[in-house]
Amino acid sequence: MSLAQKYPNEVNQIMAKYPPQHKRSAVMPLLYLAQREEGCVTKSALKDIAQMLEITETDVASIVGFYSLYHDQKAGKYRMQVCTDLPCALRGADRFLEELCGNLGIQVGETTADGLVTVEGVMCLAACDKAPMFQTQGPDGIRYHENMTVDKTLELIEALKKSGREVE
Amino acid sequence: MAHILLRHRDIPDINRLDVYQKNGGFEAFKKAVTAMKPTEVTDVVKASGLRGRGGAGFPTGMKWSFIDNKNWPHYVVANADESEPGTFKDREIMESNPFQFLEGLAIASYAVGATAAYIYLRGEFWQVAAFLDERIADMEKAGLLGDKILGSDYSLKIFTHLGAGAYICGEETALLESIEGKRGQPRIRPPFPPAVGLYGKPTIVNNVETFTNVPPILVNGADWYKSLGTPDSAGVKIFSLSGRVKNPGNYELPFGVTFRKLVYEYGGGIIDDRPIKAIMPAGASSSLIVVDDKALDTPMDYASVRTIGGDLGSASVIVIDDTVSIDWVINKTIHFFKHESCGKCTPCREGNYWMLHMTERIHSGTGTQADVDLLLNVAKQMQGKCLCALGEFATMAVVTGIERFPQDFQKAVKA
Incomplete structure (x- = not known):
């Protein structure tokens, strides 16, 4: 099923943002839409988007490869992306990431055995005054979690396990 | 003193349109579209001494005056990419005092004759973009956006566009490439965006905080704004x-x-x-x-x-x-710049790659003084040779770190 068939309203809204002769601009929002359910951009989604925008599959793949929030590989349902850049690291982010992974029994970059969470270290997320912090990227979009502790994070993971959704 | 930009700290719920309007919101925009010529708006901003808040500090009114009036349509783009490690101001503005930013963006669009404006947010600001979309819809309902705004002949639409995790898209020409649906790699300049910008059309790109300064300047005047700050840096x-x-x-x-x-x-x-x-x-x-x-x-x-x-x-x-060693600091900054280099120009792509190898070696205690000397040499070789500022930025902490804190590096290579 193509994106236009699956999400007709969203696709129309996206296309309306850009001049009709520049529909290539829609590639980034369409890629977000494509990886919403699968957690990554599939080969068939690449083809679908390329056809819709009249560009090549290689063009679309180059966008997936360039930008770090698009993924061509599946991971956990939620990607937990901990900022470890300088300002956060000055406030204990590296130790937080290490302890979190230790508690989950995984290495940085790995996924928990139940497939729920992949923990990654990432570049600055513009929340330097609220370290340690991370974002979750998953089926509910991207959400920030700030001033975190390992205990609070483990509670969040338990809640995700129970509800299957990320709640406010 | 009451806040001029972070007004939500003084006025609760100012992120609601009715509250913002009760507190003088959109008076400046109304004044602009109903009683001022576009060039008069630009002249006030020029006279205020406002300089771009994204980092370069370029005079805002002067930038607006560069717009090419022989080539149409025009665009205005808000740079909400906010990706510099240590920077987290634009997000607070957009979440808490969004209408003042949107009003400033609308005024700038009027000043340069743009009928469409884009807000380029870093992809991580997914929630902020959804929040702004609701605020933009509020403005459309209130007749502050759309066709023939406030009884004038002026029409404007504002759209949000999400990036997807690339520091380089804070560079304005890379940002424009990204809106065009391409990899975010900087263009060779000149031409600059006020001549050739989005879709090849004249475009003004300003930072979120810069736009947020504009409404109070129009309401209170350029002299008031200049009375704040220093002669060189107004406001x-x-x-x-x-x-x-x-x-x-x-x-x-x-x-x-x-x-x-x-x-x-x-x-x-x-x-x-x-x-x-x-x-x-x-x-x-x-x-x-x-x-x-x-x-x-x-x-x-x-x-x-x-x-x-x-x-x-x-x-x-x-x-x-004093608990922090500078060799660790530059290892962190180079790790960042190596990850964020777009790969278009060789000095930045290769320079950061090799600098990371050297800072890793030095920081892990397996380096020698020769590594420190080579690192400094590579950083200096990069300076003045990169296509955009990112490559230059990467060298700043390395060169000054080694030259100003030599004892930290001596300790790191000995240990």
């Missing part, structure tokens, strides 16, 4: 304070406040009351400034920070205390 600035301080956060202050006041009065001093060692005044792109009494008493404005070997940039002040 107020949001200083993002982070690192080893007790109270990190955003502080809206007039230009010219000293580092001492920011760090010790507003920031509450250093964690555990340790001695302060270094300051990076412009995020990870900064030179490392050795902190002594002279540095602490230096006023934070564009000209003064230069006298102590730094740049104010986006005023993202990262504070480093």
Whole structure:
């Protein structure tokens, strides 16, 4: 099923943002839409988007490869992306990431055995005054979690396990 | 003093349209579209001395006056990519005082005759974009956007566009490439965006905080704005304070406040009351400034920070205390720049790759003095040879770190 068939309203809204002769601009929002359910951009989604925008599959793949929030590989349902850049690291982010992974029994970059969470270290997320912090990227979009502790994070993971959704 | 930009700290619920309007909101936009010519708006902004808040400090009104009136349509783009490590001010504005930013964006669009404006947000600001979309819909319902706004002949639409995790898209030509659906790689300039920008059309790109300054300038006048700050740097600035301080956060202050006041009065001093060692005044792109009494008493404005070997940039002040070794700091910054280099030009792509190898070796204790010398040499080789500022930025902390804190590197290679 193509994106236009699956999400007709969203696709129309996206296309309306850009001049009709520049529909290539829609590639980034369409890629977000494509990886919403699968957690990554599939080969068939690449083809679908390329056809819709009249560009090549290689063009679309180059966008997936360039930008770090698009993924061509599946991971956990939620990607937990901990900022470890300088300002956060000055406030204990590296130790937080290490302890979190230790508690989950995984290495940085790995996924928990139940497939729920992949923990990654990432570049600055513009929340330097609220370290340690991370974002979750998953089926509910991207959400920030700030001033975190390992205990609070483990509670969040338990809640995700129970509800299957990320709640406010 | 009441806040001029972070007004939500004084007025609860100002992120609601009715509350914003009750507190003078959209008076400036109304005045512009019903009683002023576009060029008059630009003249006021020019006279106010407002300079771009994204880091480069370019005079805003002058930029607007460069728009090419022989080529249409025109676009205005808000740079909400906010990706410099240490910078977190634009997000607070957009989440808490969004209408003042949107009003400033609308005024700028009127001033340069743009009928479509885009807000380019970093992809991580997914929630902020959804929030802004609702605010834009509120404005459309109230007749503040759309066709023939407030009975004038002026029409405008505002759209949000999400990036997807690329620091380089904060560079304005890379940002425009990204909106066009391409990889975010900087263009060769000139031509600059006011001549050839989005879709090849004249485009003005300004930072979120810059736009947010515009409504109060139109309401209170250029002289009022110039009375704040210093002769070289007019007005107020949001200083993002982070690192080893007790109270990190955003502080809206007039230009010219000293580092001492920011760090010790507003920031509450250093964690555990340790001695302060270094300051990076412009995020990870900064030179490392050795902190002594002279540095602490230096006023934070564009000209003064230069006298102590730094740049104010986006005023993202990262504070480093004596528990931190500078070889670790530059290992962190190079790790960032190596990841974020777009790969288009060789000095940046290769330079950062090799600098990371060397900083890793030095920081892990397996390096020698020859590695430090080579690292400094590579950084200096990169300077002046990169396609955009990112490559230059990457070298700042390396060169100043090695030259100003040699003892930290001597210790690292000996240990």
